[in-house]
Amino acid sequence: MFSPSLYATTLSEFFYKPISLAAPPAPHLVALNIPLAQTLGLDVDWLHSPAGITSLCQGRLPTDHIEAPHTNPVASVYAGHQFGHFVPSLGDGRAALIADCQDQNGTMMELQIKGSGPTPFSRGGDGKNTLGPALREYIVSEAMHALNIPTTRALAVLTTGEVIERDNGPVPGAMIIRAARSHIRVGSFQYAAAHGGLERVRELADFTIQRLFPHLAKEVGPARYRAFFMAVIKKQAALIAQWMEVGFIHGVMNTDNCALSGETLDYGPCAFMDRFDPMKHFSFIDKEGRYAYGRQPSLALWNLSRLAECLFPLFDEDEHRAIEQAQEALHEFDHLFHHQWLSGFRRKLGLEKQDEHDIRLLEHLLETMHTGQADFTNTFRMLSSAPVALEGQYDVLRDLFPANKGHFDLCRTELLHRLTLEERSPEARQKAMQATNPRIIPRNHQVEATLSHALKGDYQPFHMLHEALKSPFTEAEDALAAPPLPEEEVRYTFCGT
Secondary structure (H helix, E strand, C coil), rough: EEEHHHHHHHHCCHHEEECCCCCCCCCCCEEEEEHHHHHCCCCHHHCCCCCHHHHHHHHCCCCCCCCCCCCEEEEECEEEEEEEECCCCCCCCCEEEEEEECCCCEEEEECCCCCCCCCCCCCCCCCCHHHHHHHHHHHHHHHHHHHCCEEEEEEEEEEEEEEEEEEEEEEEEEEEEEEECCEEEEEHHHHHHCCCCCCHHHHHHHHHHHHHHHHCCCCCCCCHHHHHEEEEEEEEHHHHHHHHHHHEECCCCCHEECCCCCCCCCCCCCCEEEECCCCCCCCCCCCCCCHHHHHHHHHHHHHHHHHHHHHHHHCCCHHHHHHHHHHHHHHHHHHHHHHHHHHHHHHHHHCCCCCCCCCHHHHHHHHHHHCEEEEEEHHHHHHHHCCCCHHHHHHHHHHHHCHHHHHHHHHHHHHHHHHHHCCCHHHHHHHHHCCCCCCCCCCHHHCCCHHHHHHHCHHHHHHHHHEEEEEEECCHHHHHHHHCHHHHHHCEECCCC
């Protein structure tokens, strides 16, 4: 059942502005996530109808889906550190919350529409979205969901019938409707602290606990907020470890893109690595590699430190003790992340037993992948496809390290020695590894190719790639698993604003 946004009906208007969404001139549905729509209780036939499409673009749902009178969509306000520089007032410049809903599992979700036009927080922008970024978010966020990584979900993409001017020329206008457990971010608390003081921070913290961590509701006083902060730290440590396990690079880990729900938020200049490189980054505006693959854990901790600056006055009446408690909680991040990371990469190598030397083995393998210019995804999938001791597979594996085959030989010897500690059969280990190491990911060159076709009106490649990415752990066509040829490689991605 749908209901007005609790964000808008529970929090004070300090945190948002009601807005009206004008119907676009000629909306057209180009992608609908039917399984998600059904999970959310939406009528798929209605969504396909002209009336449904027009209503959805304006943030309206059928009246028989709404528990209470309809409320206007709202644009939420937040601040943020963008590439390390604090911007005290940002907000949804082209997005609006339109409703809450409860999925079939009983989880409360928010629906948000992005690309709906200017809001009070557009900062001179047009508030529009364009087709390429909308389809990129749809395909990559749904691929992340299929990889079992917490993420916002894409419900639909619609073209608007408008032509939008961007730096690369005129492009089709589009909207994306997405679902998330919450869009509250570190930047939301930064805005509350900067403009509203401690009582606004407390108001937002209480709402976030109610929304995302209801098990903490029984806590009272400062312990409630310390437990809340620790819960957020745990979610972030787990999320970043999962990113690292699949070679995902978010691209713009600003505090306004760090969701307290532990979901991956904002798919602008994101990408998956091909060749393993700890300093790989794709974002065109990230000139210094601030948000490179290997720096993501430290940047997550940096973002959490900014959250601590907002929350610590709630931890204790004594400022000195409150700061100490915030620091103690932040010190747990490294331990939590390391545990999640090591456990994840053990699973990727099929290591069920724990050995104190595993970290050295994993670091050596990753270093060899880097110097050998090995494809991240294909290396782990090939290790899953057959026991590494088989000579026929060994030659194929060795070819994945074109720049450093000799070092791979040493890694293979170390791995075979480590496997002598395992008690599972090779067949059981292989099956477990194949359920962990994806065969296919949304490789950047494939995504860009599908977007190029879509911009010309041909959506078939987009739908084919999206369908394949729904089953990332099963065998797939070699073309979808292949890394890019040199002429296909995409070096930079853009946020699409």
